[in-house]
Amino acid sequence: MNKTYISTLDQNDPLKTHREKFELPKGVIYLDGNSLGPLPKSVPGRITEVVNEQWGQSLISSWNDHDWITLPARVGSKIGRMIGAEENSVVCADSTSVNLYKLLSASVRLIPERKVILSDTGNFPNDLYVIQGLIQQLGDGYELRLVKPEEISEALTEDIAVAVITEVDYRTGRRHDMTDITAKAKEHGIKVIWDLCHSAGAFPVDLSGSGAELAVGCSYKYLNGGPGAPAFLYVTPELQNDIQPPLSGWMGHTAPFDFDLDYRPAEGISRNLCGTPGVIAMSALDTALDVWQDVDLHQVRQKSQKLFNLFAELIENLGPETDLTLQTTFPEEQRGSQISFAHPQGYAIMQALIDRGVVGDFRAPDILRFGLTPLYLSYADIYRAVEIIADIIQTKSWDQLKYHERGLVT
Numbered sequence: 528m529n530k531t532y533i534s535t536l537d538q539n540d541p542l543k544t545h546r547e548k549f550e551l552p553k554g555v556i557y558l559d560g561n562s563l564g565p566l567p568k569s570v571p572g573r574i575t576e577v578v579n580e581q582w583g584q585s586l587i588s589s590w591n592d593h594d595w596i597t598l599p600a601r602v603g604s605k606i607g608r609m610i611g612a613e614e615n616s617v618v619c620a621d622s623t624s625v626n627l628y629k630l631l632s633a634s635v636r637l638i639p640e641r642k643v644i645l646s647d648t649g650n651f652p653n654d655l656y657v658i659q660g661l662i663q664q665l666g667d668g669y670e671l672r673l674v675k676p677e678e679i680s681e682a683l684t685e686d687i688a689v690a691v692i693t694e695v696d697y698r699t700g701r702r703h704d705m706t707d708i709t710a711k712a713k714e715h716g717i718k719v720i721w722d723l724c725h726s727a728g729a730f731p732v733d734l735s736g737s738g739a740e741l742a743v744g745c746s747y748k749y750l751n752g753g754p755g756a757p758a759f760l761y762v763t764p765e766l767q768n769d770i771q772p773p774l775s776g777w778m779g780h781t782a783p784f785d786f787d788l789d790y791r792p793a794e795g796i797s798r799n800l801c802g803t804p805g806v807i808a809m810s811a812l813d814t815a816l817d818v819w820q821d822v823d824l825h826q827v828r829q830k831s832q833k834l835f836n837l838f839a840e841l842i843e844n845l846g847p848e849t850d851l852t853l854q855t856t857f858p859e860e861q862r863g864s865q866i867s868f869a870h871p872q873g874y875a876i877m878q879a880l881i882d883r884g885v886v887g888d889f890r891a892p893d894i895l896r897f898g899l900t901p902l903y904l905s906y907a908d909i910y911r912a913v914e915i916i917a918d919i920i921q922t923k924s925w926d927q928l929k930y931h932e933r934g935l936v937t
């Protein structure tokens with residue numbers, strides 16, 4: 528594997544033109560787009576327009592004149608097309624955590640005789656916290672049942688009301704089989720809420736084709752919507768009018784400007800809206816999503832796999848002395864779009880890497896995690912990143928006090 532081979536890969540890359548659409552700081556190889564996607568160059572102009580022209584000049588009439596009021600539906604539809612959702616079955620709103628709370632509390636009410644909520648130990652702990660909070664609120668014998676990720680399928684038994692499953696494991700990159708699990712869950716009358724935080728924009732998701740009924744996800748990772756960008760939620764058309772929104776705010780009312788004293792949910796997906804949308808943030812996301820207009824997600828998937836294989840092979844070629852253990856050991860179809868390695872000094876090594884411009888992240892207890900985002904990463908980036916990883920480990924340059932100190936965010 529030499530540099531000529533690598534540059535041939537880059538020259539023949541059908542996605543190479545998309546890198547231009549992103550602001551990428553010089554000297555940085557950004558392998559953390561699975562945590563916070565970079566800034567699309569088109570976004571600052573949109574924010575300036577929304578702030579100066581729409582808010583500044585048109586003031587409140589912008590709700591109609593600049594279509595602010597339909598942003599949650601319009602942005603939801605753009606995301607919906609990327610995740611295989613039916614028309615009018617995704618809205619953009621709130622955060623992933625809040626959307627999970629909303630769909631989980633509505634879905635346990637659909638099956639009141641069952642009291643078990645299922646999830647797995649590979650789930651992002653935040654999602655477990657949301658489940659635990661709801662269970663406390665419900666009281667009445669509800670429980671969370673946690674199994675190992677590989678045991679989810681056999682754990683789908685008839686006492687379970689709802690399963691909360693994150694499709695891609697944030698640490699190992701393991702990907703659940705959405706079609707298989709959905710089919711089995713339906714056989715047993717179980718609702719599944721899919722968390723697509725590490726799926727949307729990472730590879731083609733086919734909610735409708737896989738029979739999925741409920742999903743949530745965020746837009747600041749692979750969708751590049753900006754820090755804390757508003758999230759999305761999906762409900763299959765057949766279920767939409769069975770959902771009783773627990774946060775029954777006016778944006779989900781059938782006629783918010785009638786100012787009726789009684790809550791009456793809107794028909795369809797929009798009943799899942801609660802309060803006024805954050806227009807500036809949602810506008811930024813709206814423009815960020817346009818990056819995907821002429822992108823074939825199957826090509827994204829293909830390149831992601833090739834970046835993965837290159838990364839894994841280059842690390843393996845360094846030999847066992849690196850002490851890096853591949854964690855993403857699953858077959859292609861069972862992987863998300865990241866590569867993770869365990870190392871006993873993972874934290875310090877990652878800090879040293881970031882100092883050298885190779886930005887990935889660390890996940891406790893010992894995981895070095897690198898996001899593979901084919902729109903703006905080249906094969907040469909991976910090659911260079913591995914050279915720097917090798918240098919840091921071989922020279923032990925990670926072993927300095929400053930690389931062992933932990934910040935608030937890791």
Ligand SMILES: *Cc1c(COP(=O)(O)O)cnc(C)c1O
Pocket residue numbers: 622623624625651653654693697722724725745758
């Ligand atoms: C990133 C992520 C979240 C984030 O939720 P927020 O409400 O945006 O903080 C939730 N779940 C999973 C699986 C994630 O990866």
